[in-house]
Amino acid sequence: MKPEIGISEKNRDKSIKVLSVLLADEMVLYVKTRKFHWNVSGNSFMEFHKLFQSQYTELEEVVDAVAERISKLGGNAIGTLSEFKELTQLKESPAEYPEQKEMLKELLSDHETIVIQLRTEIEEFSTKSKDSGSTDFLTKLMEQHETTAWVIRRYLK
Numbered sequence: 001m002k003p004e005i006g007i008s009e010k011n012r013d014k015s016i017k018v019l020s021v022l023l024a025d026e027m028v029l030y031v032k033t034r035k036f037h038w039n040v041s042g043n044s045f046m047e048f049h050k051l052f053q054s055q056y057t058e059l060e061e062v063v064d065a066v067a068e069r070i071s072k073l074g075g076n077a078i079g080t081l082s083e084f085k086e087l088t089q090l091k092e093s094p095a096e097y098p099e100q101k102e103m104l105k106e107l108l109s110d111h112e113t114i115v116i117q118l119r120t121e122i123e124e125f126s127t128k129s130k131d132s133g134s135t136d137f138l139t140k141l142m143e144q145h146e147t148t149a150w151v152i153r154r155y156l157k
């Protein structure tokens with residue numbers, strides 16, 4: 001059954017498209033953060049091992065929330081690795097195992113990319129699509145990524 005929630009079908013489809021790309025980005029960042037949790041070494045190993053674990057645990061919940069937002073708007077949440085890979089805007093580095101500092105820099109860059117992307121989309125969602133639910137959801141999510149980016153940045157100073 002189609003949701004009758006006061007957003008036109010065209011705008012719901014637009015929201016679903018944007019949220020699907022976001023879902024792919026969050027999934028790729030989740031997997032990358034797990035990879036770094038598994039492979040980090042050197043000084044402060046346990047600090048970063050635990051930090052990355054707390055970050056991927058948060059991202060796991062984010063992935064779920066984005067997928068369910070798509071579903072609430074009447075869309076199908078993509079759930080295959082090939083679709084995630086096709087849609088994501090983030091870059092993966094197969095067979096590369098960077099040093100601690102490089103791991104932090106890469107994660108920071110991905111979180112900042114998502115923040116910048118979300119900031120643009122929030123504007124669209126609120127002014128053009130009238131999708132206030134997604135606007136609120138994405139604003140909170142943007143702030144969550146800003147917090148993670150801030151934490152990572154503190155390690156790099």
Ligand SMILES: [Fe+2]
Pocket residue numbers: 037053
């Ligand atoms: Fe673990």
